[in-house]
Amino acid sequence: MGNNLGDLQIIIGGAAGEGSKKAGLLIGKLFNSYGFRVFIHEDYESVIKGGHNFSQISVSRECKDVIEEKIDFLLALNKEAVLKHKEKLKKEGVLIYDFGAIDEDFSEEGGSVIKIPLKEIVDEAEGIPLMKNTALVSAFSKIIGMEWDRVSEVLKRELPVATEKNLEVAEVAFEKTEKIEEVEEGGGNQPLPLLSGNQAVAMGALEAGLECYYAYPMTPSTGVLQFLAKVEGVRTFQPESEIAVVNAALGSAYAGKRTMIGSSGGGFALMTEGISFSAQSEIPLCVVLSQRMGPATGVPTYQAQADLLFALNAGHGDMMRFVVAPGDADEAYYLANKALNIAWKYQMPAIILLDKELSENTYGVKKDFDLEKEEIVREEKGEDYNRYEGEDVSPLIFPGGEATVKVTGYEHDKKGVATEKAEEIKAMHEKRIRKYEKLKEELREEETVKTYKEGSTAIIFWGSTKGTVLEATKEMDVKLIQPLVVQPFPEEKIKEALRETERVVCVEANATGQMTKVLKEKGVFVDKKILKYDGRPFTVEELRKELEK
């Protein structure tokens, strides 16, 4: 390793409950303060205590939302972390571990090894065992040559509980550790807000005027509720089930509050009747669907992109939805904002399709886009108001004033009273279809598909595989195509993008090639599917190998 640190891959791991995730975020924030670009991948098992958790922090001078197979530093809070990851260390990589908790001497196996007596450090500062992660982060920051002033500033901000004690522990660790590297400023970059995809979705929705967020806990979507529960000014609510979540959200939106809900596949399945109700009653509904490995309970804390077809078809009856599939935190921010606005503008369901990796990984958010809040035109309506009047989008009025507002899940007349009359049934279906056509028209002008580079081979991907695809194809002459909106599906734009290409490859994290199926239905034929369905995200190296085949 040279003296000037550039791109780095760092793993910090330990047992669940030891705080390795928090430590990973702290390391990310430290590099962020030095102007580096940071991406953090989280890997944890479905257990509260024990098990093995790790964060992999990717540090670079340019934004690169990927992790690599080989790492520069391994920070181990327990023995399992050493054994699980030491093979990933590069030849010149450094193993840093808690000497004391691990009474084995790994230095004999070759390679650089630094032993830190975390327990001793914590005891000296009279801290509690949980502060070992603070000590490890602080020791690491010394090793790589960070300055104490900068380190203590970040720790102060990020450790709001027992701040003083944590700082004492950190200081002892910093003093006792030897500096061996020299970190530099990361190329003059300004620090970026570091947000997980879940947090970015919440932020985008807030900028669209989000007022209420309801959810039942389900990994990997829970982070949205956890984040918003701490934001003053948003009403959060955790009801008895996902069924209650969706129906309460419909109630709040009817009463006039911009409401969003979230879950993963299983909870989303329970919400589908309510999603259909949103379509029929024309009550705005915005749903975050964070995919994880299924079917059924599946592998709760691991990756999959296997609910695409489900999201596109969720809800019984002839109904339409707006569905977006962001690929990183910036896109999640932007598209969540869009989805909430579209739900309110067109009074229909909108779904934000995330996946485990996007939901829980941490990204630097550049936010180089403008956001809007769709203003609802409040027309004054009197007693003669009909909730479902007009040709497509009806004037939206909330109860409490002179106008009587009647909504229903039955097919209805323009007043909102149930009907079984053939001509009224037909007319209402056509009204809803016209709304959808209007939405399609609006989207024609929008960037619903992103393309990158040119080449005779086209690679189509969606969701969090974005970072890996961009990195793996850096040296390849290929055209990359990423649909951001998946309903209404932008087949025209995709066909246009494919015009000069000869071969189509589709990359996604599921076992059956769901995007390939969607493309086929739209007349786009995929020559090669690259699928991954072991719960882990694609790595750059393996994707590159697959693409070169």
Added chain:
Amino acid sequence: MDNLILPTKNTWCPGCGNFGIQNVLREVISQNDREKTVLVTGIGCHGKIADYFNVNSFYSLHGRAIPSAVGIKMGNEELQVICSVGDGDAYNEGIAHLIHAAKRNSNITVVVHNNRVFALTVKQATSTSPKEFVGSTTPKGGVEEPINPMDVMLSTGASFVARGYVGKPEQLTRIISEGVKHRGFSFIEVLQPCVAWLNTYESYNEKTYEMEEEFLPLQEAREKAREWDYNNGGEIPLGVFYREEKPTIEEQVGEVSFVDTKEILEKSK
């Protein structure tokens, strides 16, 4: 004219107990602020009441009227939320919602149109049908015991628990009025004979009685609730069993106000 009834064609059976509830609700709504009233209903014969009233209404899914009502109150506390549900709705499909709305003391009024039968789907047993009820899916009679929803509500934190009968409209009007005025979760079970499938007029006329003492201590209210087992045994007490003042969920969840997203972004660097 109170202008509360729409010219929609009414399709309840002649003599249906729902007419009695409609008359009582009409009286109650006319005493309240009509513009601020929202009537939430589930699916079943009772639900049609949404189409008959000229008031704000939310005709929800089967079993889901209560969470919709909870959400409406969360969305705008100024609204007076009256939630009409059926027994199939609230005691079968949606009983988790009923229990949790009581538990969290959501400030809504739930009126259960309890005819003790799935009527609109043509005669099947609900959670409060008598055990031996012969329905279209239980041709030899049922095998399950009915539940006692009054007892359930008293055990799960409902702060207003009452029972009325459409055959005693004056008392029913008083009970529902008090329930609507009560700040907190009001549960009102209304015994409503189904003239088509379970005509209980005669038996209710004979067995129901208006309680002399109302607003009982919790333990006594529970004992009172167990007087009738929803089969054929026991007298049927009517009136307000229990009332308690306690904080509502709406008072305790965070207020909606301006959120400074720039500040949040700054802090996440």
